Amino acid sequence: MTFTTQLEIGLKLFNANLKQAWRDKTNWMTAGMFAITALLLYSFAFNLTGGLVRNLLPGVIWTVFLFSGIFATAQSFQQDRQNGILDALKISPIHPMTIYIAKTLTNILMLLLIEFALLLGATILFSEPLFIPQLLLIVTIGTIGYTALSTLLSAINLDRNNGGLLLPVLALPLLVPLLIASVEATSASLQEEANTAPWILLLSLFTIWSAAIATLMFPLAD
Amino acid sequence: MILNNIYELRWKVLPPAAGVAMIGMAALALITAPTEVVEGDVQRLLYVHLPSALASYFAFSVTAVCSVLFLLKRDFKWDSAAQGAAIVGLIFTLLTLMTGSLWGKPIWGVYWQWDPRITTTLILFLIFSAYLIARKSTSLDSDKSARFCSIYAIIGFLDIPLIHMSVRWWRTLHPQPIIAKLNPALPDEMLLVTLVSVLAVILVAAWFITLGIETELLSQRLLKLKAIGKANISEKS
Numbered sequence: 001m002t003f004t005t006q007l008e009i010g011l012k013l014f015n016a017n018l019k020q021a022w023r024d025k026t027n028w029m030t031a032g033m034f035a036i037t038a039l040l041l042y043s044f045a046f047n048l049t050g051g052l053v054r055n056l057l058p059g060v061i062w063t064v065f066l067f068s069g070i071f072a073t074a075q076s077f078q079q080d081r082q083n084g085i086l087d088a089l090k091i092s093p094i095h096p097m098t099i100y101i102a103k104t105l106t107n108i109l110m111l112l113l114i115e116f117a118l119l120l121g122a123t124i125l126f127s128e129p130l131f132i133p134q135l136l137l138i139v140t141i142g143t144i145g146y147t148a149l150s151t152l153l154s155a156i157n158l159d160r161n162n163g164g165l166l167l168p169v170l171a172l173p174l175l176v177p178l179l180i181a182s183v184e185a186t187s188a189s190l191q192e193e194a195n196t197a198p199w200i201l202l203l204s205l206f207t208i209w210s211a212a213i214a215t216l217m218f219p220l221a222d
Numbered sequence: 223m224i225l226n227n228i229y230e231l232r233w234k235v236l237p238p239a240a241g242v243a244m245i246g247m248a249a250l251a252l253i254t255a256p257t258e259v260v261e262g263d264v265q266r267l268l269y270v271h272l273p274s275a276l277a278s279y280f281a282f283s284v285t286a287v288c289s290v291l292f293l294l295k296r297d298f299k300w301d302s303a304a305q306g307a308a309i310v311g312l313i314f315t316l317l318t319l320m321t322g323s324l325w326g327k328p329i330w331g332v333y334w335q336w337d338p339r340i341t342t343t344l345i346l347f348l349i350f351s352a353y354l355i356a357r358k359s360t361s362l363d364s365d366k367s368a369r370f371c372s373i374y375a376i377i378g379f380l381d382i383p384l385i386h387m388s389v390r391w392w393r394t395l396h397p398q399p400i401i402a403k404l405n406p407a408l409p410d411e412m413l414l415v416t417l418v419s420v421l422a423v424i425l426v427a428a429w430f431i432t433l434g435i436e437t438e439l440l441s442q443r444l445l446k447l448k449a450i451g452k453a454n455i456s457e458k459s
Contacts, residue, residue, distance in 0.1 A: 149377075156370035166356060170374060173348040174381050177388035184392065202391060206384060213380065217373050220293055 006098045013094075013102035021110055024079065031072035032114045038064045039122065053126050058186035061122065061130075062179055065139070066146060066172070069111050073150040074167045076103055100218035104151045104211075111143050134189045138200065142182040145207035146175050152214035156221045177206045236429040243422035247415075255415040264328050269415055271321040273423030274314045275343065281311030281427055282350060286379035289372035298442055301368040304375060305357055306434025308350050310427055315347045338390040345385050349378035 021028060042048065042060045080086040089099050116131075119139065123130040150171050185199035251269040258265035284307035292300035322340060323333040334340070353375050360367035 153374070156373055166352075166359065170352045170356060173345050173352060174378060176345055177381070177384045180388045180392045198391065202388060206388075209380075209384060213377060217377065221370060221373055 006095055009094055010098040010102050013099065014105050017102055017106035018109070020079065021106055027072060027075050028110050028114065031068045031111075032117070034071060035064050035068040035114055035118050036121070038067060039118065039125075043125070048126060053128055054190055055187075057122070057126060057128060057130075058183045058190065061119075061186060062142070062182045064118070065111075065115055065143070066175060066179060067168070068114065069143070069146055070150050070168050070171050072111060072114075073107050073147060073154050076107060076151050076154045096219040097215055100151070100155070100215060103155075104148055104214075107147045107151050108144055111147060112140060115139050115143060128190065130190075132189070134196065135186060138182060138185045138189060138196070138203065141200070141203050141207050142178060142185075145178045145203065145210050146171075148207070148211040148214045149174060152218055152221070155218065178203065178210075181206060232429075232432045236425065236432060240422065240425040240429045243418070243425050247419045247422040250415040250418055254411070256409070256411055258412075261329060264325055267321045267325045269419040270423070271318060271325060272416060273420045274317040274321065276420055277423050277427035278311045278314035278318055278343075278346070280424060281307045281314060281431055282346065282379060284431060285311060285350070285353075285375050289375040292368060292372045293376075296365070298368065299439060301372065302438035302442055303435045304372065305354070306436075306438045307431045308354055308375070309434050310430040312347065312350055312354070313430070314423075314427060315343060315350070318343055319347065336389075338386055338392075341389045342382065342386040345389075346382060349381070350375075353378060 039060065042064065046052070046056050046060065048056060048060070077086055080089075090096075116136070116139070119130045119135070122128070150167070153167055153171050181199050181203040185196050185203055188194035188196040188199060247269065251266055255266065255269070257263060285304045288300045288304035288307065292298075292304060319340070322343075326335060327333050353371055356374060357367065357371040
């Protein structure tokens with residue numbers, strides 16, 4: 001199969017994945033509700049009011065994003081497997097990388113929708129300018145980074161009874177560089193004179209690394 | 223072929239060599255090595271701490287290399303080797319963290335500092351603990367599980383430089399605590415003891431890795447024999 005054909009099939013798969021995600025909203029609705037509830041719990045636990053907000057908010061936002069994102073992606077291939085779609089795709093001439101990229105792009109899009117909605121909500125709740133272009137860029141890069149890795153781990157974790165529980169244990173230690181870079185970049189973007197460039201650079205480096213390694217490793221997991 | 227011949231010598235060479243080196247290390251570290259002027263006897267922990275850290279890196283490197291070999295050759299002996307080395311790596315990582323904390327309390331005043339090296343070591347411990355939990359949660363002869371865990375071990379190993387870099391930047395850009403630091407230029411006597419300690423602990427680690435590999439291989443053989451036994455019983459009945 002040529003690259004163009006793989007690209008066309010990839011787009012079709014992406015489209016099908018989006019339709020499936022739209023039809024079966026339970027997973028994404030649960031992830032969204034989890035994110036909102038966790039944000040509220042953090043605001044009660046840390047008393048996120050007044051001057052403390054700006055210091056604590058980056059850490060709070062990113063832990064909420066990571067936990068809800070990993071829980072949501074844990075089920076990425078579950079339905080495909082139950083319906084026999086995954087087996088059908090495996091025996092088809094479609095390259096495993098195409099299957100992986102289509103699934104990851106779907107996860108990224110769905111998670112970005114949840115995260116942007118959460119940022120909008122947090123802007124209103126904490127009276128902090130969180131819906132700014134620089135922060136949206138940081139969130140987008142960070143989401144691509146952690147979704148690339150967690151989608152791969154969800155695929156390789158598929159055959160386990162305790163897969164849902166094991167995924168955060170497997171994924172979170174690997175995501176430490178992303179968490180540090182994302183929190184620091186977010187923190188810098190909320191301050192007027194701070195320099196976000198080194199952290200965005202580290203974040204981009206991690207994102208490229210995780211996307212490349214996950215794409216290369218997926219065919220071996222098949 | 224040469225590697226196989228070397229591996230065949232494991233029982234004859236490794237235990238006596240590790241034993242002699244460990245006795246030498248103990249004698250040098252406890253008797254010959256001079257007492258450090260500022261830190262006192264607690265500095266002698268360095269002779270266990272540094273070699274343990276190097277031994278853990280050595281063991282995890284073996285895990286990563288064996289995982290690559292498993293993915294390439296699909297031979298379960300490489301999966302067993304990866305698991306055996308990971309267990310040894312975890313033991314030495316724990317020893318590194320414990321001796322580091324015991325040294326840190328009298329020198330820094332606290333058991334734990336968010337220093338890049340210490341933090342990276344802790345994350346290394348978490349990654350390979352997760353690897354072993356994942357591997358042990360499914361059947362040893364499961365090809366899929368072995369493949370998945372090999373991929374995870376490789377990703378985890380490749381992630382280490384990024385983790386170290388990120389933690390270092392994180393600490394560098396934050397205010398640094400004022401802490402006592404070891405002078406990196408060690409006197410000759412201490413350097414000699416350190417080198418002997420590194421050799422001794424690496425030999426012990428190599429011996430433990432061999433034992434770990436043999437244990438995992440025996441577990442797999444036992445599993446196969448059980449499967450054959452079950453098949454024979456069901457055929458007779």
